[in-house]
Amino acid sequence: MKELIEGVLHGRPRAIARLITLIENSETATETAVTALYPHTGNTHIIGITGPPGSGKSSLVNELAKVLRRQDLRIGIVAIDPSSPFTGGALLGDRVRMRDLAGDRGVFIRSMASRGCLGGLAQTTWAVIKVLDAAGFDMVLVETVGAGQAEVDIARAAHTTLVIESPGMGDDVQAFKAGILEIADILVVNKADRPGSDRVVRSLETMLHLGPVGGTRHHGYTGEVPLAAANGASGGWQIPVQPTIATEGKGVPELVMLLQQHHAYLQTSGEWQQREKERCWQEIMHLLHLRFMAQFQTAVPQTERASWATAVAAREVDPYTAVRQLFLALSGGAKISTDGA
Amino acid sequence: MKELIEGVLHGRPRAIARLITLIENSETATETAVTALYPHTGNTHIIGITGPPGSGKSSLVNELAKVLRRQDLRIGIVAIDPSSPFTGGALLGDRVRMRDLAGDRGVFIRSMASRGCLGGLAQTTWAVIKVLDAAGFDMVLVETVGAGQAEVDIARAAHTTLVIESPGMGDDVQAFKAGILEIADILVVNKADRPGSDRVVRSLETMLHLGPVGGTRHHGYTGEVPLAAANGASGGWQIPVQPTIATEGKGVPELVMLLQQHHAYLQTSGEWQQREKERCWQEIMHLLHLRFMAQFQTAVPQTERASWATAVAAREVDPYTAVRQLFLALSGGAKISTDGA
Secondary structure, eight states, rough: HHHHHHHHHTOHHHHHHHHHHHHOHHHHHHHHHHHHHHGGOOSSSEEEEETTSSSSSHHHHHHHHHHHHTOOOEEEEEEEEOGGGGGGOOOGGGGGGGGGGGOOOOEEEEESSSSOOHHHHHHHHHHHEEEEEHHTOOOOEEEEEEESSHHHHHHOOSSEEEEOOSSOTTTTHHHHHHHHTOSEEOOOEEETTTTTTHHHHHHHHHHHSSSOOOOOEEEESSSTTTTTTOTTSSSSOOOOEEEEGGGGTTTTHHHHHHHHHHHHHHHHHHHHHHHHHHHHHHEEEEHHHHHHHHHHHSSHHHHHHHHHHHHHHHHSSSSSHHHHHHHHTOOOOOOOOOOTT | OHHHHHHHHTOHHHHHHHHHHHHHHHHHHHHHHHHHHHOOOOEEEEEOOOOOOOTTTHHHHHHHHHHHTTHHHOEEEEEEEEEEEEEEEEOOOOGGGGGGGGGGEEEEEEEEEEETTTTTHHHHHHHHHHHHHHOOOOOOEEEEESSSHHHHHHHHOOSEEEEEESOOTTHHHHHHHHHHHHHHHHEOOOOTTTTTTTHHHHHHHHHHHHHHHSSOOOOOOGGGGGGGOOOTTTOOOOOEEEOOBBGTTTTTTHHHHHHHHHHHHHHHTTTTHHHHHHHHHHHHHHHHHHHHHHHHHHHHHHHHHHHHHHHHHSSSHHHHHHHHHHHHHHHHOOOOOSTTT
C-alpha cells in the first residue's frame, strides 16, 4: 500500500490503476488510501458531466479530453456505467470511442460500475477522484448517465457540473430539464446539427430565465435541504447554453473556454471554497451514514432483522414502531422483541 | 387528521388528496398517517414503471389505466417528476395527456416533485402508496424517470417493476439496459412502430439470456448487498419483452395480462411474501437512517458542523478522521474539537 501511495503521488499510471482496484474492493483500503493521500489533494478541477442516455456524453468527453490535451493539461476520466455487478463490471461499449486517447500518458480513463461498489457509489467515486487529484491531474471529468439521485451526488462531488441535452429526446425531457437545471453550471446542447436543436437551446434559455437557478449552492451543514436554489439570480455566474457537435469536434473549444471561465469565476468569487466545504460536508455525512449502518449490523443480529421484516410485512407492527424499537436497541437500551411492540 | 384517515378508508378522493398534501409537508403527519393506516394496507398490487426520458412512459401509464378501468379495477397513479421545488412542485406537462381519465372516480392521479420532499422521496412515496393501498385501490402505478438510484428505490417499493425502452435512444442505452434489467420483471419496447424496434426487442432478449436476471431478489436484512442477482435463472419468472404502441393502445391489453400473470406468479410461488418482507425492510432501513440523521443534527450544533466542513476543506483533517470524531460525539463521548483531530 505504501508503495502504491508513493507511485500515485509520482503520477505512475500502473500504481493509480492498482490503487483504484483496491478501493473498489475494500473499504479498509479506501480509508487507508484516502487518509494518506488527503493532504496532497485539493488542486484538481473536478468536472461532473451528466445527461440522458443518447445525448452523446461519451463522445463529448472524448473530444473535451483531446482539446484539453492540446493545452498540455493532464486529464483523468471517471465514467460511471449503470451496469450490474454480474455482467463483470463496467461495460466497455462507449469506451471504445475513446481509443484515440489510449497510450497517452497525460490521460487516465477508468470505467466504474454503479452497482455493487462496497460502501456505495458515492464513497468509491469520491475516493477515486482523490487518487487522481493526488496524482496531479489538472482536471478530472466524471461522467454519469441518468437523471436521478446519482446526478445530484455527482454535482455535489464536482466544482463544475455540465449537463448535456440533445434534440429529439421526447416530451418528458421537459420534466427532466427542470430537475437538472438546478445542478448545472454549464448547459450543452449536443448533436446541434440535428433538427430541433435551436428549439432545445431556446427552451433551455427560457427555463434559465424562469427561476433563480445557479449561483450559490446550499450548504448541507446548515441542516437545511441542500441544493435548494438560493439567490443566484442576482449576479454571480450566468449559466451559458453551448451547442456542440461532439462527433465533429464543433463547439468543443468554446466549451473548454467556458469550463476555464467557470473555474476562474469560482476562484475569484470565493465560491471555490464554498463548494469545497459543501463537497466535504456531503462526504462526511455519507461516511457517517455508512458507519452508523455498520454499527447497526453489528448491534442487531441477522435473525432479529429478519423477524422485524416479517412482523412489519405481516402488518403486526407498523414500520415507525419497528424503527423506534430498533433505535432503542442501538442506543444500548431495551432488548428488542417484536412481541413487545 | 382522524377525519381524514376515516375518509381515506372510505376511499373519498378529497380526503386522499388532502392527506397526501399533509404527508408531503410534514414528517409528523406522515408518521401519524402511516401508523393509523398501516393495518389496512397490504392488498394493493404495486407496480413500478420506469425508463429513460422519451420512452413514452406517461402515454403508456395512461393507456394501462384505461384498459384496467374496463375491468372495473380501481387505479392509483403516482407520477414522480424530477422537477425542482422552486418551479412550484411537479410539472404538469405530460399529465395533460391523462385528461381523458379525469372525472373518473376509479382513478386517482398524483404528481410528486422528486426534490424537496421532507424526509426524502422514498419516505414520501412509501407513505403515499400506503394511503392509496388503505383507500382500497386495486393497483397503484408508480411512474418515474431516469436510470439511477431512484429507480432501484422504486423497484424496492413495487411488487412488479416494468421497464420501458424505445427504439432510437442512442448508444449508451446499452449500458443503461444492463443496469435496469436487474430490476425489471417485465420489459416493454414502446413506440414499436418506429424503425429499429425489432432490433431493440432482440437485443433485450439476448441480454436476458446472458445473465442470471430476475427471479428471487435479495433481501436486505441478510446484511448483504441487496438486489444482487440470485438464482433466478433456474425456473421462476421468465422476464417477458412486450412491444407496445401506447399512443394507439396497441400491445397494452397484452401488457395488462402480463401484469396479472406476474401477480399470480408472485402469489403462487410465495414470492409475494418475500418481496413484502424486502419492501418492509428497505423502508425500515430508510426510516432508521432518517432518525439517525435527526439525532445527529440535534447532537452536533450547526457551528460545529460548519467548522468540521471548513477543516476538512482546508485539508487540515481528512474526512475519515472527522467522521470518527463526530461519531464519538454522537455516542455521548468526547467533546468534538477540530484541534484534537
